[in-house]
Amino acid sequence: MNNKFFKAVGNYFKEFGTAIVKGDIFVKLSLLFMGAGYFARKQIINGIIMMLLEVVFAVMCVGYAAPNLAKFGTLGTVQFEQVFDPLTLTSTVNDYDNSFQILLNSIIALFLIVVFILVYISNVKTVYRLQMDQKEGRHINTFKEDIRALFNEKFHITLMTLPCIGIILMNILPILVLIAVAFTNYDQQHMPPSALFTWVGLRNFKNLFTNSATITFGYSFTKVLVWTLEWAVLATFTTYILGILLAKFINDKKTKWPKFWRTLFIIAIAVPQFVTLLLVRNFFGDTGIVNTICANIGVTDFLKNIGLVSKSLSYIPFLTSPGWAKFMIVMINIWVGVPYQMLIATGVLMNIPEDQIESARIDGASSFQIFRKITMPYMLFVTGPALITDFVKNINNFNVIYLLTQDVFVTSNQALANSNAKEVDLLVTWLFRLTNEYYNYKMASVIGICVFVICAAFTLVTFTRTIKGDKEDEFR
Amino acid sequence: MKKKLLASLLTVSMVAAMLTGCGNAAVAEETPAETTETTDEAEAPAEDTAAAETTDASDAVANLIAATTDTVSLKVWASEEDQALTTDLLEKFKEAYPDVTFDIQLGSESESTAKDTILADVEASADVFAFADDQINELVAAGALQEVSATYTYDVANANVAGSVEAATVDGKLYAYPMTADNGYFMFYDSSVFTEEDTQSLEKMIEVADAAGKKIAMDVSNGWYIYSFFQGAGLELTLNDDGVTNTCTWNGAGGTDVAQSILDLFSTGVLVDMADEDQATAIAEGTVVACVNGTWRAETAQDAWGENYAATKLPTFNVAGEPKQMSSYSGYKLIGVSPYSKNVGWAMLLAEFLTNEDSQAARFEARGLGPANIAVAESDAVKSNPAISALAAQAAYATPQRVGGNFWSPAETLGQILASGNPDGTDLQTLLDTTVDGITAPVQ
Numbered sequence: 001m002n003n004k005f006f007k008a009v010g011n012y013f014k015e016f017g018t019a020i021v022k023g024d025i026f027v028k029l030s031l032l033f034m035g036a037g038y039f040a041r042k043q044i045i046n047g048i049i050m051m052l053l054e055v056v057f058a059v060m061c062v063g064y065a066a067p068n069l070a071k072f073g074t075l076g077t078v079q080f081e082q083v084f085d086p087l088t089l090t091s092t093v094n095d096y097d098n099s100f101q102i103l104l105n106s107i108i109a110l111f112l113i114v115v116f117i118l119v120y121i122s123n124v125k126t127v128y129r130l131q132m133d134q135k136e137g138r139h140i141n142t143f144k145e146d147i148r149a150l151f152n153e154k155f156h157i158t159l160m161t162l163p164c165i166g167i168i169l170m171n172i173l174p175i176l177v178l179i180a181v182a183f184t185n186y187d188q189q190h191m192p193p194s195a196l197f198t199w200v201g202l203r204n205f206k207n208l209f210t211n212s213a214t215i216t217f218g219y220s221f222t223k224v225l226v227w228t229l230e231w232a233v234l235a236t237f238t239t240y241i242l243g244i245l246l247a248k249f250i251n252d253k254k255t256k257w258p259k260f261w262r263t264l265f266i267i268a269i270a271v272p273q274f275v276t277l278l279l280v281r282n283f284f285g286d287t288g289i290v291n292t293i294c295a296n297i298g299v300t301d302f303l304k305n306i307g308l309v310s311k312s313l314s315y316i317p318f319l320t321s322p323g324w325a326k327f328m329i330v331m332i333n334i335w336v337g338v339p340y341q342m343l344i345a346t347g348v349l350m351n352i353p354e355d356q357i358e359s360a361r362i363d364g365a366s367s368f369q370i371f372r373k374i375t376m377p378y379m380l381f382v383t384g385p386a387l388i389t390d391f392v393k394n395i396n397n398f399n400v401i402y403l404l405t406q407d408v409f410v411t412s413n414q415a416l417a418n419s420n421a422k423e424v425d426l427l428v429t430w431l432f433r434l435t436n437e438y439y440n441y442k443m444a445s446v447i448g449i450c451v452f453v454i455c456a457a458f459t460l461v462t463f464t465r466t467i468k469g470d471k472e473d474e475f476r
Numbered sequence: 477m478k479k480k481l482l483a484s485l486l487t488v489s490m491v492a493a494m495l496t497g498c499g500n501a502a503v504a505e506e507t508p509a510e511t512t513e514t515t516d517e518a519e520a521p522a523e524d525t526a527a528a529e530t531t532d533a534s535d536a537v538a539n540l541i542a543a544t545t546d547t548v549s550l551k552v553w554a555s556e557e558d559q560a561l562t563t564d565l566l567e568k569f570k571e572a573y574p575d576v577t578f579d580i581q582l583g584s585e586s587e588s589t590a591k592d593t594i595l596a597d598v599e600a601s602a603d604v605f606a607f608a609d610d611q612i613n614e615l616v617a618a619g620a621l622q623e624v625s626a627t628y629t630y631d632v633a634n635a636n637v638a639g640s641v642e643a644a645t646v647d648g649k650l651y652a653y654p655m656t657a658d659n660g661y662f663m664f665y666d667s668s669v670f671t672e673e674d675t676q677s678l679e680k681m682i683e684v685a686d687a688a689g690k691k692i693a694m695d696v697s698n699g700w701y702i703y704s705f706f707q708g709a710g711l712e713l714t715l716n717d718d719g720v721t722n723t724c725t726w727n728g729a730g731g732t733d734v735a736q737s738i739l740d741l742f743s744t745g746v747l748v749d750m751a752d753e754d755q756a757t758a759i760a761e762g763t764v765v766a767c768v769n770g771t772w773r774a775e776t777a778q779d780a781w782g783e784n785y786a787a788t789k790l791p792t793f794n795v796a797g798e799p800k801q802m803s804s805y806s807g808y809k810l811i812g813v814s815p816y817s818k819n820v821g822w823a824m825l826l827a828e829f830l831t832n833e834d835s836q837a838a839r840f841e842a843r844g845l846g847p848a849n850i851a852v853a854e855s856d857a858v859k860s861n862p863a864i865s866a867l868a869a870q871a872a873y874a875t876p877q878r879v880g881g882n883f884w885s886p887a888e889t890l891g892q893i894l895a896s897g898n899p900d901g902t903d904l905q906t907l908l909d910t911t912v913d914g915i916t917a918p919v920q
Contacts, residue, residue, distance in 0.1 A: 080619060082815050084622065084623065084625055084815075084820065086536065086625055086626030087532070087536050087539070088536070088539060088540070088543070088821070089536060089537075089539075089540045089628075089820065089821025089822075089824065089825075090820060090821055091622075091815065091820045187919055188595075188614065188617070188618070188720055188881065188919060189617070189718070189720050189919055191595065191598070191617075191618045191619075193598060193599060193619070193816075194598065194618055194619020194620070195618075195619070215917070216914075285754065286750075286754060287750075287754045287757050287758060310896075310899065312743075312745075312896065312897050313896075314745075407751075408751075410697045410888050410889065410891075410892040411888075411889050411892070412889055412892045412893045412896065412899075413889070414886065414889055414890075414893075414907070414910040414911060414914065415910070416889075417885045417886045417888065417889035417914060418885070418886055418910070418913060418914030418917060420885045436592065437592075437881075438881050439595060439881075440919070
């Protein structure tokens with residue numbers, strides 16, 4: 001795969017080189033005036049568009065890219081200053097630098113420059129191709145024909161344009177900014193516009209893996225990471241297996257009114273998740289209704305006697321002690337998540353080839369054997385990719401954890417507290433609180449990059465594993 | 477760039493307005509002379525008499541009115557509960573300046589979360605906003621507050637109680653206008669259970685409540701409340717000059733005694749660690765007969781205890797056998813002006829208007845919020861309110877909240893550990909050392 005990639009890159013530049021060397025005067029002129037090659041082949045409108053593009057790019061470079069990129073190395077040096085005149089009741093503000101805007105604009109500018117270079121290279125190649133076309137007497141498209149082509153044989157390009165622009169604006173650029181912030185000291189003491197922030201190299205990454213009296217990020221990171229992975233595994237597999245079982249029970253021929261049961265569980269999906277979660281948080285509060293009931297019917301005392309609840313408590317700490325909270329979170333997640341899995345499983349179960357099950361039954365296989373040898377492998381094969389996405393989604397399952405424990409759970413682990421983490425935090429909820437409550441953008445970025453790396457690595461490995469081989473043929 | 481352009485445009489338009497006089501010939505003729513005169517005075521800052529200041533102020537306002545030709549757009553943030561009252565006050569403000577056209581947008585933003593919203597994008601902040609005084613340091617550090625370098629319609633620093641002015645001051649500079657003085661905490665109690673004398677000492681209260689089979693609630697697993705023990709015992713927690721990091725002596729001499737006292741108090745099972753919302757339920761159910769809380773719970777307590785509803789200052793508690801008065805955070809709500817406002821002058825005048833004597837009196841009448849204004853606070857109506865007078869009694873032992881962000885999480889955990897009886901049996905000194913490490917940690 002790597003070889004292919006490098007070969008492709010090599011070819012890309014080789015073609016560019018050939019175009020320059022073998023191109024005629026107009027192709028060579030295109031290096032300076034991007035429209036030249038088109039004018040020579042009578043593609044006037046294409047030529048004008050290219051010339052315009054070149055001019056716009058030049059203006060962008062001078063007016064936008066240059067002033068921002070000039071400050072990119074320092075991220076600004078002029079501090080915000082404001083003078084208020086008590087006599088006129090007006091204030092004057094100096095021409096200050098906003099580090100964040102410089103960072104953002106520089107990244108956009110760099111991005112535009114890269115895009116322009118790509119367009120520039122492909123322009124030269126296209127112009128060279130036009131030259132060849134003319135030499136060999138092939139038809140050269142008019143502008144109208146070019147446009148029409150975009151709706152016919154090149155329709156895929158038209159279709160892909162909008163989503164690509166969306167991805168670039170909504171995902172790629174923010175991610176680039178996020179990555180850049182991880183190498184700065186952007187935090188509460190350095191908040192633009194009133195203060196400047198600047199590059200600090202790898203210091204934040206070092207802090208994430210350091211553990212001392214004052215910096216406990218290293219300790220907290222390991223703790224939180226371990227729980228994040230535990231949670232992702234638990235949450236994914238419990239809902240997955242229970243969802244399949246539930247679907248099987250409902251699909252069973254002996255079950256009466258399957259549609260009624262299915263609807264009942266789908267209602268659980270219809271209620272917005274955060275409403276359910278906030279309600280459940282109140283139910284399971286220390287003075288919540290569940291605790292009142294448990295105390296009245298003696299469950300609390302029973303749990304105290306068998307040592308599951310500390311003797312000094314008069315309630316069950318459902319969401320307030322680490323062990324209980326983790327248990328409850330997984331439980332509540334099952335309740336919230338199973339209906340979805342049930343829906344998916346129902347669809348798949350209905351599509352299992354009936355003849356396979358029939359022949360197995362004739363051979364004398366028990367229901368459990370059929371489930372284990374036919375149903376499960378089939379399910380795993382069909383829902384494998386969905387399972388992986390679920391796992392990744394659970395690594396970032398913000399809702400369940402945050403809504404159930406925010407304002408309720410207080411950690412009694414001092415080392416965690418010193419870096420604003422809690423036992424029940426996932427990397428993503430920790431990240432959220434660091435940004436939202438402590439404005440620690442730089443550490444949040446570092447954690448964000450870690451989450452991204454973990455998710456990306458996991459997805460790549462598992463996807464290539466599940467799709468590799470001839471598994472697809474097994475079920476044909 | 478944009479800012480500079482804007483500033484110069486403003487200046488130009490103001491000069492133009494002065495020269496043409498906008499139809500107000502009298503003001504236009506007077507202003508040039510006045511301005512030079514006042515500038516001279518400003519250059520030689522010294523013992524200005526109060527009278528001179530007033531004329532200056534009213535001249536400045538007159539100038540501003542004369543210079544304002546366009547519609548003045550202002551964005552105001554007040555809490556959800558304050559919307560109706562603020563709408564009325566805004567109408568009155570418009571009436572007070574009939575020559576100016578205003579376009580004032582009122583938005584809803586809780587005083588307790590104003591900082592979070594503003595710090596997310598300082599430039600998008602409202603021109604005038606209400607916030608709780610604990611946020612002032614971070615707001616000033618982020619450059620989100622316009623310094624109140626001059627006042628025009630009333631003397632902010634002398635009209636309000638000293639504590640509130642102190643709470644609105646950072647590094648000796650006034651940054652906000654005090655609006656209410658009711659955001660601290662004190663002791664609510666059911667007078668059918670406790671006599672007034674009982675409430676002098678926490679140990680005594682526990683004894684009485686225990687005999688009655690009831691509980692006393694305090695949210696000690698919260699930095700805001702656990703502070704009252706340590707500060708009461710004379711240990712210190714202060715904010716450093718950088719406005720972000722803390723200095724803390726809770727692990728110093730006597731620290732372990734305080735921690736031991738908290739452990740002892742909560743191990744009785746009578747004093748319980750309970751969050752604010754849970755306290756509301758417990759008061760209504762009748763299991764809790766006294767609680768350390770603030771004016772926002774007054775209604776709950778009054779509903780539950782009826783005629784027996786009472787409030788007083790916090791009690792004393794024993795540290796190594798000696799009674800110490802519990803301290804507290806005094807809390808004020810302030811009104812701030814954004815330095816990024818396009819109409820800073822009008823925003824400041826509006827902030828003054830929203831916090832002047834009449835407005836504070838209206839606020840107390842409409843919402844029962846304790847006024848920061850001395851004259852209003854002296855009125856009989858205010859004095860007869862139990863919660864507000866309890867707060868006033870506690871004020872002598874209260875300090876304004878000056879603390880950096882790293883305080884909360886470690887302090888919360890310390891409270892949690894002590895209230896649950898130190899389950900791991902950690903040595904108290906180690907416990908406090910770790911807490912202080914966290915509290916004083918530099919911002920990483």
